[in-house]
Amino acid sequence: MFDIRAIRDNPDAFRAAWNRRKPGLGDSVAEILRHDSALRKAVTDKQDAEKVRNENSKLIGRAKAEKNEEEAARLMALVAEAKSTIETAGEQEAAAKALLDDLLMGLPNLPLAEVPEGSDEEGNEEQHRWGDPARINNPKDHADLGEALKSDLGFSQMDFDSAVKMSGARFVALRGKLARMERALAAFMLDLQTEEHGYEEVSPPLLVKDDALVGTGQLPKFAEDLFKTTLDHYLIPTAEVPLTNLVREQILDASRLPLRFTAHTPCFRSEAGSAGRDTKGMIRLHQFNKVELVSIVENEEAGLEELERMTGCAEEVLKRLNLPFRRMLLCTGDMGAGARKTYDLEVWIPSQNTYREISSCSYCGDFQARRMDARFRKEVGAKPEFVHTLNGSGLAVGRTLVAVIENYQNEDGSITVPDVLRPYMGGLEVIS
Known part of the structure; x- marks a missing residue:
């Protein structure tokens, strides 16, 4: 608003x-x-x-x-x-x-003056790159690698066929060591964000009322991208929704700011506007896991500082996994509706010979706070002011799994386990 x-x-x-x-x-x-x-x-x-x-x-x-x-x-x-x-x-x-x-x-947020003008991703500006893409001869796609890997019971560890039979297209069932690696990635991300970056872990509801989605901007404009239940609740498209709504209809004490929340949840999106895109594999699913980051701050100055910090927290995950990536400043036409400024992190995907989005970190100003009536008071007796909000992925777990599988693939089809994940996987070094 x-x-x-x-x-x-x-x-x-x-x-x-x-x-x-x-x-x-x-x-x-x-x-x-x-x-x-x-x-x-x-x-x-x-x-x-x-x-x-x-x-x-x-x-x-x-x-x-x-x-x-x-x-x-x-x-x-x-x-x-x-x-x-x-x-x-x-x-x-x-x-x-x-x-x-x-x-x-129904109107989008106002972009900051520093955001480049453009109509689509072609107008985005690269900020920097980290890491050198691995030189892999004839790299295989993650879906081919995952389906070829067999679990201890002899099933494909990336089982699209069984998922399609029970749920339809854009679903997957991970098995065996790949299921454990997905769990390991989420645990590693949460530990990093809570123990080193100061985020409070939250286990939020996965079903929310329409008011919560109005508050963060998904409704009314993007209803077609949501899954609505028969109980008039919606499955969350991202944990941004419940985490940001933790402060709705509240007047916070300025001494408590900034607030920083993180959560690992399933996310559900209909992908209504992406027909025909990434129909193979795990890049674009109806259900996926993500570690979300949300910050609540006082004003624009604090918000822009927090955006740099939050994006750095997401980048650190990729650095410790040794996954090459680049940071992109999104143009006005490619930003989400609620954002005033957004950085996308794009990870290197060998089979596509390009970088693909794995995190999006946005500063929203008071856009969401006005819709949620979320305010703070600088001092006793002062007039309440609207807080400013930020959200970002730290990271999309499924896409991180995709990046690990492809960047750590070996010629024999096995997958080397990144060093930082081995403690989470019982010391396992290779999935074969």
Whole structure:
């Protein structure tokens, strides 16, 4: 959501910022101001009518006491007219507010001035690279490697066939040592983020109400990407939703900020907008595991500092796994709707001879806080202010597994276990 007074006071700034997101999107400002004007007029008309009703209602009794029936009738007519105006203006107020709220709820956040302008990923800017891609002769795809590896019971350790039979496309059942490696990756990530980077581990609900998704910006605009249950709950698309909503409808003490949360959860996405993309393998599934990072800070200055810190925390996972990656600053057209600035981390995937996204870290300003009514107070007696929020992947566990399998593959089809994961896998050095 946005501060309607800010839009009213500086419409050109909002118009220009939204046009940077998408040409023509800034035209929404005129519609916003039209609904806002209608809302304010309805409120004023209702308040004026209420004043007329209240003042004349008091006079009716006096006129009757004085047996001035003509004056009493005149006053009663004024009151009746005022009541009609109040009812009509109230309906107009509700209608204008609904139109205004629906419009504001569907608009994306304002990109910061430092975010490059662009319409898609071609406009993203590389910030830096880390590590040298391994030289692998004829690298195999992770799906081929995983399916060829057999569990102790003789089944494929990356079993797409069984998953498809029970759940359909874009699902996988990991078995044996690959299942353990996925668990090891999540445990390693959580230990790193909690023990060294100061995040508090949370085990959050996987089912949330629509208000929680409205709060973080997935609703109403991206409903098609969500899985809704018959109980009017939604499966979380990312732990960003429950972690950020931990502070909804609260006024926090400034001394408690920044707050930093992390969680390892399954995530569920319909991938409605990605038909035909990455249909093979584990890159784009309906269900996947992720270690999420969320931070709650005071203001923009703190938020931008925290974005650098959070992105560094995600990068450290890749560094300790010795996986080559690059950091990308996303352009205005490629950022998520709730972000003001976003870094993507892209890991090297040998079989595709390119880098693929494995983490996205975003600074959201007060965009989510306004929708959740999450505030803080600088000192006792001070006026509450909206907090600023950040979220990032630390990391997507399935995609990290993909990167490990492909970067650590051997000519015989076995997978070397990265050094940092061996303590989590009982000392196992090779999956073969």
